[in-house]
Amino acid sequence: MGRLRFHLNAKRTAGACFLALGLVTIFGASRLTYYSETGPGDGFLPLWLGVGITLLALLLLGGRSTREREAQGHAQPGTSPRKPLLLVGLLAAGLFLLPWLGFLLTILALMVALLCLLEGVSLARSLLAAVCTSLVLYLVFTLWLQVPLTVGVFGI
Amino acid sequence: MEILSSLVAGFAAAASPANLLACLIGVAVGFVIGVLPGLGAPGTIAMILPLMAGTEPATALILMAGVYYGALFGGAVSAILVNTPGVPTSVVTTLDGYPLARQGKAGKALCMACLASLFGGTFSVIGLTLIAPPLATFALRFGPPEIFSLMVLGLATLGWLGEDSMLKTLLMACLGLLISTIGVDVVSGSVRFTFGLPELLDGVPFVVAAVGLFAVGEVLYNAYRPSQGPVISHAPRLREMLLSGREMLSCLPTLLRSSALGFLVGTLPGAGATIAAFMAYAMEKRLARDPQRFGRGALQGVAASESSDNASTGGALVPLFTLGLPGSASTAILLGGLLMFGLEPGPGLMKEHSGFVWTVIASMYIGNLMLAAVNLPLIPLLVRLLRVRYTWLYPFILVLCLVGTYSVRNEPFDLVLLCIFGVAGFLLRVGQFPIAPLVLTLVLGPLMERALRRSLILAMGNPLTFFSRPISLVLLILAVLFVVMGSLHRRRQQDRQQEADTRVSPVSG
Numbered sequence: 001m002g003r004l005r006f007h008l009n010a011k012r013t014a015g016a017c018f019l020a021l022g023l024v025t026i027f028g029a030s031r032l033t034y035y036s037e038t039g040p041g042d043g044f045l046p047l048w049l050g051v052g053i054t055l056l057a058l059l060l061l062g063g064r065s066t067r068e069r070e071a072q073g074h075a076q077p078g079t080s081p082r083k084p085l086l087l088v089g090l091l092a093a094g095l096f097l098l099p100w101l102g103f104l105l106t107i108l109a110l111m112v113a114l115l116c117l118l119e120g121v122s123l124a125r126s127l128l129a130a131v132c133t134s135l136v137l138y139l140v141f142t143l144w145l146q147v148p149l150t151v152g153v154f155g156i
Numbered sequence: 157m158e159i160l161s162s163l164v165a166g167f168a169a170a171a172s173p174a175n176l177l178a179c180l181i182g183v184a185v186g187f188v189i190g191v192l193p194g195l196g197a198p199g200t201i202a203m204i205l206p207l208m209a210g211t212e213p214a215t216a217l218i219l220m221a222g223v224y225y226g227a228l229f230g231g232a233v234s235a236i237l238v239n240t241p242g243v244p245t246s247v248v249t250t251l252d253g254y255p256l257a258r259q260g261k262a263g264k265a266l267c268m269a270c271l272a273s274l275f276g277g278t279f280s281v282i283g284l285t286l287i288a289p290p291l292a293t294f295a296l297r298f299g300p301p302e303i304f305s306l307m308v309l310g311l312a313t314l315g316w317l318g319e320d321s322m323l324k325t326l327l328m329a330c331l332g333l334l335i336s337t338i339g340v341d342v343v344s345g346s347v348r349f350t351f352g353l354p355e356l357l358d359g360v361p362f363v364v365a366a367v368g369l370f371a372v373g374e375v376l377y378n379a380y381r382p383s384q385g386p387v388i389s390h391a392p393r394l395r396e397m398l399l400s401g402r403e404m405l406s407c408l409p410t411l412l413r414s415s416a417l418g419f420l421v422g423t424l425p426g427a428g429a430t431i432a433a434f435m436a437y438a439m440e441k442r443l444a445r446d447p448q449r450f451g452r453g454a455l456q457g458v459a460a461s462e463s464s465d466n467a468s469t470g471g472a473l474v475p476l477f478t479l480g481l482p483g484s485a486s487t488a489i490l491l492g493g494l495l496m497f498g499l500e501p502g503p504g505l506m507k508e509h510s511g512f513v514w515t516v517i518a519s520m521y522i523g524n525l526m527l528a529a530v531n532l533p534l535i536p537l538l539v540r541l542l543r544v545r546y547t548w549l550y551p552f553i554l555v556l557c558l559v560g561t562y563s564v565r566n567e568p569f570d571l572v573l574l575c576i577f578g579v580a581g582f583l584l585r586v587g588q589f590p591i592a593p594l595v596l597t598l599v600l601g602p603l604m605e606r607a608l609r610r611s612l613i614l615a616m617g618n619p620l621t622f623f624s625r626p627i628s629l630v631l632l633i634l635a636v637l638f639v640v641m642g643s644l645h646r647r648r649q650q651d652r653q654q655e656a657d658t659r660v661s662p663v664s665g
Contacts, residue, residue: 014587018327025334028349039613042341042348045605049334056327063323079542083379084582091554098568107555121547128364133552137559145565 015061022054047091102152108134163285166514169214169501170522175515178215179523182222183530190230190243213499218519222526225277225469225644228429229527232269232462233538236262238553240371244362245465247595248433248663250370252450252457259453265398266535268455269462270528272411276463277416277524280422280470284477284517298424300614301622302608305631306424307600310431313438314593314636322643324589333596335360336601343609355569363564365598369591371557373581375550380586398535399455410440418464422471429465429472430599436464442641470520477513521624 029050032043036153094110101109111130115121141147169175231243236253241294256265298306314325338349339359350356402554414436422431440460441450450457501507561574584591615621 010587014589021331021334032346032348033344035617039617040609041206042344042346044609046334046348049330049337052330053327053334056323056330059323059326069424071379079380079382080382084376087379087577088579091578095568095571095575098571103559103562107558109556109601111551114243115548119547129548129551133555139553143497145563149320149559149562150568 012061015057018053018057018060022050022052022057025050025053082101082122083118087114090114090118098150100152100154102154102156103149103155104138104156105152107137157218159621162510162514163518166516166518167521169515170218170519171513174212175215175218175519176522178211179222179519179526180530182219182224183226183523183527186223186226186228186530187230187469188411190227190232190246193235194555198649203342210414214515214519217512217516218523221516221520222523225273225466225523226527228465228469228643229270229462230388230457232273233266236265236269237538238371238460238549239374240553240557241366241595244366244595244599245429245433245461247366247370247430247592248437248461248465249458251437251461251592252452252454253528255451255453256455261453262538263535264399265458266538267532268403268407268458270531270535271399271404272407272414272459272462273466274524274528275411276415276418276466277469277527278521279412279463280419280467281517281520281524281614283419283467284470284473284520296425296552299625300610300632301606301625303424304604304611305622305628305635306421306431307604309609309635309638310434311597311599311604312635312642313435314596328584328589328591328593329597332597333601333604335365335594336598337605339383342602342606353569355567357466358565359602360573360598361564361570362595362598364561364570364573365577366383366595367557367561368577369595371553372574372578373585373591375554376578376582377585378546378550380582384587407456410456410459413443413469414440414460414464418467419471421464422468423474424471428603429468429597430470430596432471433461433465434596436460438638441603447645466524479625512631 023027025046027050029043029046032046033041034043034047035041090110090113093113094106096105108130111133112123112126115126115129116123137149142149170179227243228245231241231246232249232253235246237251238255239250239254241247241250253265253269256262311329314329336359338356340347340357347357394645412517417436417439418429418432421435422429437450437457437460440456441447444450444454444456499512558571561570562568564570581591584594611621612619622632
């Protein structure tokens with residue numbers, strides 16, 4: 001029953017999000033040109049997409065078929081949102097620090113954080129892996145492919 | 157006979173040491189580019205084009221063509237091993253390639269991708285050799301209404317991509333089309349849905365969305381699930397990694413059909429390898445005796461996508477060489493290369509510079525063989541990557557995604573977009589929404605909208621233009637048939653599923 005409830009909540013949440021997206025799209029498209037003398041305008045397709053998403057979202061919210069089968073077939077024991085949330089948090093922190101640390105140092109810090117903090121790998125091994133990765137990235141992207149990676153306040 | 161003698165002369169020229177070296181370099185560089193998400197063949201070809209100014213035209217074209225189809229196979233490698241499509245066409249390869257890798261059959265998937273690439277590329281070169289002029293004439297009849305109808309047919313194949321709910325598939329398709337409208341509208345020049353952000357004026361880069369949805373989303377989803385060990389626990393023997401004779405024979409009809417379809421779709425200006433791959437996959441799933449295997453690790457799925465997208469490379473050269481019309485982004489850059497060397501593509505090119513054209517065609521035969529020869533021995537090494545515990549693997553995947561995405565436009569904002577799409581990909585997976593339709597419509601959306609509006613402008617707003625033109629009408633009828641057959645197929649699947657559930661638990665609680 002718990003799994004069924006989870007599935008129904010997820011479906012309702014998804015439906016509500018898509019409904020909101022559809023309505024926002026219709027609003028946005030209404031401020032564009034729907035049709036002009038020369039033919040469909042820039043608002044033509046977005047408006048119809050907004051209508052389509054709204055209708056499909058309503059169907060998703062109101063859908064009644066195969067609930068139990070879906071819930072039983074797709075239930076996943078042992079799942080937890082903790083790790084993905086931490087991962088996203090680390091990525092966000094890395095992006096925040098990018099202008100100051102530069103690309104290579106950010107990658108180094110990110111790898112150490114992922115391996116050491118999230119996966120419990122020892123600091124020494126995490127640092128070694130991170131340094132090797134940054135070095136390879138520098139050789140391949142900066143030196144060989146000439147991709148100008150962001151440089152931070154430390155000049156790296 | 158004249159064609160044969162021209163081809164032999166072309167082989168003699170293509171087999172020169174300089175041209176062979178250029179082919180090898182092109183294929184190797186293309187492979188690396190294809191594996192690394194973000195770089196892509198068109199950007200790489202554009203980067204090396206100025207460097208080729210002092211070389212022989214044939215050598216330069218051979219190198220650039222090598223990069224082009226080397227990248228196609230490289231994209232398949234990352235699609236199969238880490239569910240990251242390195243190039244747009246590899247999105248379809250992920251559908252069955254990645255499940256095969258998860259089942260410990262990465263070697264077979266990579267082997268099939270390599271051989272299917274070789275088959276498709278060779279097929280397309282034969283097609284280019286034999287039927288380029290009449291095919292080019294047919295391709296000329298494709299105007300905006302036909303392009304739009306072809307895109308509609310491409311969308312109609314969505315119903316065959318997976319076993320997911322049609323409602324969710326349609327929602328994802330609409331979402332992809334909506335995302336594709338972000339940025340400056342090329343027809344009217346107005347700005348849509350950028351929220352005042354100048355970084356979105358060019359729209360959402362496909363690579364950012366695809367890498368975010370597939371790769372980053374997959375990493376987050378794997379973090380959400382219980383912890384896993386390596387995909388394979390032991391070093392597979394060589395015969396476990398290679399295809400058996402029976403497996404190869406079973407995929408032969410798929411290879412033939414998909415190559416033919418890919419080549420034909422490739423000749424149509426604007427269609428591209430991505431739509432060829434999706435259509436071939438949907439066709440094979442429709443024709444398969446047991447279509448439920450598709451999406452769960454069917455070798456035919458990998459064969460269909462890889463052979464069709466490589467076959468479309470030769471097809472895309474048909475309008476380029478014969479009419480001077482580039483069929484895709486990469487051939488548009490090749491066109492720039494031809495003009496740089498003072499060679500004007502068009503009907504006169506094959507008459508006035510036939511030696512050059514046949515040398516390039518011959519080099520494509522050689523290049524396809526070189527691709528297989530270079531990459532097949534790498535398969536055992538690539539498969540060993542899957543022995544690495546996921547704990548160590550996913551940080552490298554994430555870092556590669558970050559760097560690869562950044563290299564597209566050198567915009568830090570793209571990294572923010574990558575994370576947003578990554579979270580979206582994760583949430584969509586949790587909610588069991590299929591991602592492939594979103595990616596397909598993201599690619600097709602701009603082409604489709606442009607074709608739709610141009611058609612209606614040309615027809616003074618009369619929508620009957622799509623039905624009054626024979627080719628367009630046939631394509632739309634095919635699209636309707638695909639949709640109807642797709643719905644019937646799903647209904648049959650659901651009925652079978654209900655019967656199976658009733659047999660398992662005859663007394664419901």
